[in-house]
Every structure is written in C-alpha cells, then in structure tokens.
Amino acid sequence: MIEMQDVYKTYRNGVTAANGLNIKIDAGEFLYVVGPSGAGKSTFIKMMYREVRPTSGTITINGVNLSKLRDSKVPLLRRNIGVVFQDFKLLNTLNVYENVAFALEVIEEQPSYIKKRVMETLELVGLKNKARMLPTELSGGEQQRVSIARSIVNAPKVVIADEPTGNLDPDTSWDIMNVFEEINMRGTTIVMATHNKDIVNTIKHRVVAIEGGRIARDQQKGDYGYEA
Amino acid sequence: MTFASVSAVTVTLLLVGVFFVIMMNLNNVATTIEEDVEIRVHVDVAANEQDREALGEQITQLAGVKTVQFSPKDKELDNLIESLGTEGEAFKLFEQDNPLNDVFVIKTTEPTDTMEVAEEIEAFNYVATVKYGQGKIEQLFKIINVSRNVGLALIVGLLFTAMFLISNTIKITIVARRREIEIMRLVGATNSFIRWPFFLEGLWLGILGSLVPIAAVSSAYYYAYGIIEPKLKDHFIQLIEFDPFVYQLSAILIIMGAAIGIWGSLMSVRKFLKV
Numbered sequence: 001m002i003e004m005q006d007v008y009k010t011y012r013n014g015v016t017a018a019n020g021l022n023i024k025i026d027a028g029e030f031l032y033v034v035g036p037s038g039a040g041k042s043t044f045i046k047m048m049y050r051e052v053r054p055t056s057g058t059i060t061i062n063g064v065n066l067s068k069l070r071d072s073k074v075p076l077l078r079r080n081i082g083v084v085f086q087d088f089k090l091l092n093t094l095n096v097y098e099n100v101a102f103a104l105e106v107i108e109e110q111p112s113y114i115k116k117r118v119m120e121t122l123e124l125v126g127l128k129n130k131a132r133m134l135p136t137e138l139s140g141g142e143q144q145r146v147s148i149a150r151s152i153v154n155a156p157k158v159v160i161a162d163e164p165t166g167n168l169d170p171d172t173s174w175d176i177m178n179v180f181e182e183i184n185m186r187g188t189t190i191v192m193a194t195h196n197k198d199i200v201n202t203i204k205h206r207v208v209a210i211e212g213g214r215i216a217r218d219q220q221k222g223d224y225g226y227e228a
Numbered sequence: 229m230t231f232a233s234v235s236a237v238t239v240t241l242l243l244v245g246v247f248f249v250i251m252m253n254l255n256n257v258a259t260t261i262e263e264d265v266e267i268r269v270h271v272d273v274a275a276n277e278q279d280r281e282a283l284g285e286q287i288t289q290l291a292g293v294k295t296v297q298f299s300p301k302d303k304e305l306d307n308l309i310e311s312l313g314t315e316g317e318a319f320k321l322f323e324q325d326n327p328l329n330d331v332f333v334i335k336t337t338e339p340t341d342t343m344e345v346a347e348e349i350e351a352f353n354y355v356a357t358v359k360y361g362q363g364k365i366e367q368l369f370k371i372i373n374v375s376r377n378v379g380l381a382l383i384v385g386l387l388f389t390a391m392f393l394i395s396n397t398i399k400i401t402i403v404a405r406r407r408e409i410e411i412m413r414l415v416g417a418t419n420s421f422i423r424w425p426f427f428l429e430g431l432w433l434g435i436l437g438s439l440v441p442i443a444a445v446s447s448a449y450y451y452a453y454g455i456i457e458p459k460l461k462d463h464f465i466q467l468i469e470f471d472p473f474v475y476q477l478s479a480i481l482i483i484m485g486a487a488i489g490i491w492g493s494l495m496s497v498r499k500f501l502k503v
Contacts, residue, residue: 049414072419079416089411106417150415 001027001189002048002158007057009043009213017043018054019213025191027157030184032200033193034224035210041193044210045162048191049081050074062157079107082151082159082188086166088143090135090150096122097131100149107154117153125149125179141172148179152188159183161192165199177203200224230433236397237437237489240390241481245445247386248477251379257465258372262339265368267346267360270329275354280330283354287332290348292341297333304328329356340369387484394434394492402426402496409500419501426493434489435482442478449474 002025009018017040025031033041046052047059050066059066062080069077090099097118104114122128125145135143144164151159161180165173177199184190194200200207200223207222208215217225269287271280288296299307305326309316322328336345342365346358361368402409412422453470460466 075413075416075418077416078414083414089407089414091408091411102411103415106412106415106421108421154416 001025001029001062002191003058003060004047005058005060007047007054007059009040009047009052009054017213018047018057021057021213021215023208023215023218025189027189028184028187030180030190030205031192032205032207032222032224033191033210034195034200034207034226035216036226039210040213041210042162043213045160045191045193048158048160049078049083079154080156080158082148082154082156084144084147084151084159084161084164086163088135088140088147088167090143090146092135095132095134096127096138096146099135099146100153103150103153109154118149121149121153124152124182139172140168141175144168144172144176145179148176148183152183156188158189158191161190161194163193163195165194165196170198173199197224197226230401233394233397233401233433233489233492234437236393237390237434237485238440240386240393240488241438241441241485242444244383244386244390244484245441245477245481246448247379247383248480249445249449251383252473252477253467254379255376256468258376260465261368262372263335265335265339265342265360265365267334267336267342267349267358269332269334269349269358270356271332272354272356273329275330279354283352284332286352287334287349290345292336292338292345294335294337299331299333301326301328301330304331387488391488391491394488395495397492399496399499402493402500406500409497413501422501423494423497426497427490430489430491430493431486432489433493434485434487436485437489438481438485441485442481445481446474446478449477 002023004021004023007018007021008016010016019040021044033044035041043052047054047066048061050069054067057067061077064077066077091102094102100118100121101114104117109117119128119131122131125148127142127145127149130138130142135146138146144167148159148164159180164180165176168176173196180190180192181203204221207217207219207225209217209225269283271283275283284296284298287293302323305319305322305328308328309319312319334345334349336342342360346360349355350358409422450470453467457467
C-alpha cells in the first residue's frame with residue numbers, strides 16, 4: 001500500500017528531516033506517527049502526498065512511485081489521498097456543505113453525485129443537520145469533522161492526518177478519534193501524526209516513532225513512549 | 229482589492245491611450261512629410277525625344293521607384309509663373325524661348341530610399357541635375373526616425389510598467405486567496421482547473437479597467453479634433469480623422485487591457501501552483 005525505501009530528505013537550509021526511512025504500511029492499517037517536535041514527522045507525512053519531494057529514495061503508494069511521478073500527475077495522486085490538518089484548512093466563506101462539495105467540484109464530478117455523496121459523508125461525521133452553517137459558526141471539533149468529511153468524500157484509499165486533535169479539547173479529541181476509527185473500519189488506511197499520549201495509549205494501533213529523521217521504534221499496538 | 233486592480237489597469241491604459249494618440253498623430257505628420265519627398269530629375273537640353281523616353285524607361289526600371297511622372301518644360305514654366313503670383317508675369321517673356329528643362333518627378337516606395345535612387349539616376353545619360361532637397365532630407369529622415377523610435381520605446385516601456393503594476397496588484401489579491409488555492413491543490417485540482425477562475429478574473433478586470441480610458445481618450449480626442457483641426461487646415465499637416473481612428477484605438481485598449489489582465493493574473497497565480 002505505502003512503502004518507503006531508503007528515503008532521505010535534506011532541506012535547502014541544511015536540515016535533514018528524513019535520514020534513511022524504511023517502512024511498509026499495509027492496506028487498511030491504522031498507524032500513529034509519534035516523536036518529539038522537529039523529529040521529522042511532518043516531512044514523513046508531507047512526502048506521502050508529494051507536498052515534499054525526497055532528496056533520494058523511493059516512496060510507493062498504491063503501486064505509484066512518487067519519485068518518478070510527473071508534476072502534472074500529482075493531482076491524480078491526491079484524489080486518492082485524503083489529508084486532514086490541525087488547523088482544519090476550511091474556506092470560511094463557504095458553508096459546511098460547500099466546503100465538503102468543493103473536493104468533488106474540483107475533480108469535476110456530476111452535481112447529482114456530489115449532492116448524494118456529500119450528504120452521505122456529512123451523515124457519517126454527524127454534521128448532516130449543520131450543512132448550511134458557516135465554519136465560523138461551528139465549534140473546533142465540528143470544524144475538524146468538516147475537514148475529515150472533505151478528506152473522505154471522494155472515498156480515498158488513504159487518509160493522512162497531521163495532528164488532527166492538536167487544537168481540540170480532550171472530549172472533542174475522543175469524538176474525532178471515533179470518526180477516524182469508523183473510517184478505518186470501512187477499510188481506509190489511516191496515517192496519523194500525533195502528540196496525544198492518551199489517545200495513542202488507549203486506542204491501540206501500530207506506532208512508529210521518528211527521531212532525528214529515522215524510525216526509532218515500530219510497534220504493533222504500541223505505546224506513545226514519550227512524556228506528554 | 230478588485231478596485232485596486234481595476235484602477236491600476238485604468239491609470240496605465242489611460243497613459244498608454246494618451247501617448248498612443250499623440251504618437252499616432254506625430255507619425256501621421258511624419259508620414260505626410262515623407263510622402264511629400266520627391267526627386268526632380270532635370271533632363272539635359274541636348275536630349276531628343278527618344279533619349280528622354282529612354283531615360284524615363286531607365287528610371288522606371290530602377291528598384292525602389294514607385295511613380296515616375298514626366299513634366300515638360302512648358303508645364304514647368306507655367307508652374308513657376310503660377311507659384312510667383314503677380315511677379316511671375318515677368319517670366320511670361322520666356323514662353324517663346326523656354327530656358328527650363330524637362331523634368332521627371334519621381335517618388336520612391338520607401339521615402340528613405342530617396343538618396344540612393346537619386347544617386348543612381350545621377351549616373352544616367354542626359355541627366356542635367358538631380359534635386360531632392362539634399363542635406364535637409366537626410367536630417368529630416370533622421371529626426372523622424374529618432375522620434376518614432378523614442379515614441380515606440382516609451383509605449384513599450386509604459387506597457388511593461390503597466391504589466392508590472394497590474395501583476396503586483398493582482399498578486400496581492402491572490403495572496404488573499406492562497407488558502408483557497410492551497411486547498412484546491414490538496415484535494416487534487418489540476419493546475420488548469422485552478423487557473424481558470426483567475427484567467428477569467430484577469431480578463432474581466434482588464435476589460436473593466438479599459439472602459440474609463442476608452443471613454444476619456446475618445447471624448448478628449450473628439451473635442452481636441454474639433455478645436456485643433458480647423459487651425460491646421462492652412463498647413464500641410466492634419467490630425468488623423470476621428471472615425472475610424474478612435475474605434476480602432478478603443479479596440480486596441482480593450483485587447484491590451486484584457487491581455488495584461490490575463491497575463492498579470494496568470495503570472496501571479498503561477499507561483500502558488502508549483503508542486
């Protein structure tokens with residue numbers, strides 16, 4: 001599903017954020033990426049959706065080698081990967097429905113399909129009754145649900161989440177995790193970078209710890225392993 | 229922000245429009261002057277009719293010659309008498325024994341070829357003298373040439389300034405919308421899909437921005453034409469006629485506005501589309 005082989009990344013300022021990464025993630029897995037700040041978690045995540053290109057090494061997603069992927073083909077890759085961010089990245093001028101529909105509109109889906117699919121997805125994340133509200137009228141947790149809905153509306157095989165609970169209070173964070181669990185149970189692979197010790201230690205999944213751009217630990221049903 | 233972009237287009241196109249009107253009129257005057265340049269070849273009195281015809285034929289066949297007109301010496305004398313008014317009466321005495329030469333009046337296809345053609349004609353048989361305003365013509369062409377180049381350089385410079393100004397203004401607009409672009413890219417929009425609304429926006433901003441300059445320049449030219457043209461009537465120069473010049477100028481300004489609007493917005497959005 002996702003495979004990295006000898007992946008290195010050194011930025012122009014000389015910082016090495018990936019220092020020989022080797023990992024294989026199977027379809028349907030739920031993977032936590034943990035590690036101290038500046039360890040290279042974000043680079044690890046960004047390389048998966050080709051926001052960052054590795055300096056050397058091979059990254060394969062669904063059989064596509066990202067190192068050889070032409071720039072013009074990157075949009076096609078991203079249609080099969082949902083991305084969720086800590087800061088939600090919603091358009092505040094569009095309502096909930098429009099924000100989710102946006103992901104299908106840019107790939108030029110039929111309006112009738114968009115309507116059906118958006119409403120299904122909003123039901124999944126529990127926001128069907130708030131479809132006409134603006135993001136600014138929602139709580140942080142609800143905004144993150146909109147962001148998740150947008151990331152899964154085109155049924156991607158992989159959802160990548162970079163600190164999705166980072167801006168949320170503990171109760172809301174559990175709600176959000178339930179949504180991710182639900183998505184994972186439907187067969188979607190989830191890769192989540194997080195600093196939330198309680199979540200990692202409670203909802204057990206594979207844990208990959210990154211330190212100094214290397215994989216320091218890779219455990220099935222692992223622990224967070226750091227002080228929160 | 230839209231207002232700022234439209235204003236940038238308006239101000240620069242207004243300058244381009246005013247400059248364009250001035251340049252085109254100066255160019256028109258220059259062309260009129262250039263078209264008045266002619267070579268007068270005085271045929272040697274020793275030439276008989278056959279020699280004269282042969283000379284005319286030789287001149288016609290020269291490269292760069294547009295028209296050759298023969299003016300017999302009697303006509304030349306009539307012209308002289310007429311041009312001198314009452315004082316010309318005195319020359320009527322010469323009608324019996326005309327001392328003037330027959331003349332070929334030549335116009336070249338390119339006025340700047342005048343000197344070269346004149347030089348070639350000088351070498352022909354039965355040519356007494358060749359006159360084309362030697363010395364003055366060279367100066368005139370030089371001045372016209374320099375002023376045309378300066379005008380062209382100024383218009384090109386102005387256009388570049390316009391593009392820079394508009395591109396910067398639109399860039400500010402786009403920075404405000406970079407979040408939208410970022411999200412579009414994340415959810416898999418192709419670059420052309422992202423560009424399309426900016427292309428349209430640039431097009432409309434450009435067209436909208438060209439409307440005020442068109443109205444201002446057209447009405448200003450209409451009034452200026454009404455005031456200046458009658459005063460120029462006695463001189464050999466004239467302004468370009470309002471119709472169709474102003475309509476052509478309007479079309480040029482709309483096309484320029486649209487082109488720089490599109491160019492500006494595409495250049496600005498390009499930066500955010502790098503994968």
